[in-house]
Amino acid sequence: MHDPLAHLPGYVLRRVSAAVRDDLSARLAPLDLRLSEMSVLMLIAANPDANQSDIGRAVAIKRANMAPLIARLEARRLITRVPIDGRSQGLRLLAAGEALLGEARGLIDAFETALLARVPAVHRAHLLPALTALWQASEGAVQG
């Protein structure tokens, strides 16, 4: 089977991304954490009292989709909301959220290490800078 897509960086990028997503998703499944929930917990931990619109902008999740996500985390007592003004609330991790995020971080570190290990040594140091450049370029073009 000839694959004319195999030499297209954009296509291979999407294929790798899907595999990476499935892998990490499976690793997080025992914690009952979706990828989107994990990334939001990481952002809340790093930016206590930021509101959910700001967190959503940082992880590229729309306000409309943040509402049910945050509601799930709150219902599980992983996070809490602290009123800031009449229309916005700051988000903070609760003890259970800190604990769960600690476990998640262990899984993520193992995952990221395994990921980089699969890149041939000559190319390894170039991966993150190349991807970061593409990310920043896309932010300017699409979302910024």
Next chain:
Amino acid sequence: MHDPLAHLPGYVLRRVSAAVRDDLSARLAPLDLRLSEMSVLMLIAANPDANQSDIGRAVAIKRANMAPLIARLEARRLITRVPIDGRSQGLRLLAAGEALLGEARGLIDAFETALLARVPAVHRAHLLPALTALWQASEGAVQG
């Protein structure tokens, strides 16, 4: 807003992939072509008379999801089915499919060129090899 995810290759990979998907998807929209449809058309063109299960395996689309996709392409007279045996049919592009794919290829080439142009020159040659290594590694682990 501090982003602790920005240094994780796996996370940045998924963010870039999402941006890349949105970009290419928008470019293909005028042709009324989804990304999955475009990749299937490319594979059919390169492998005439392959059946839809084989095509699906090559592009990582499950048989169950190939059925409606192929039905859409056939309904638009972009492809046709040639009976091979009683249970399988070979797929071929029709004239309209060739024409549409020709237009798509132009858009894809422009897209891939623009993509690589955004990668700093020192990293550029390393991107596809690094991604390809990750792709092959994931095929062995996940799907193979």
Next chain:
DNA sequence: TATTGTTATACTCTATAACTATA
């Protein structure tokens, strides 16, 4: 007027299970 949070809704992609008919 603009922003926060919310609800409703829809689309794309992906996944499993179960069925038929053929090999």
Next chain:
DNA sequence: TATAGTTATAGAGTATAACAATA
């Protein structure tokens, strides 16, 4: 028994539109 194609269904992520309450 295994495979090709199909249908039904569900989950995850993402998108827009619209609204109430507040800044």
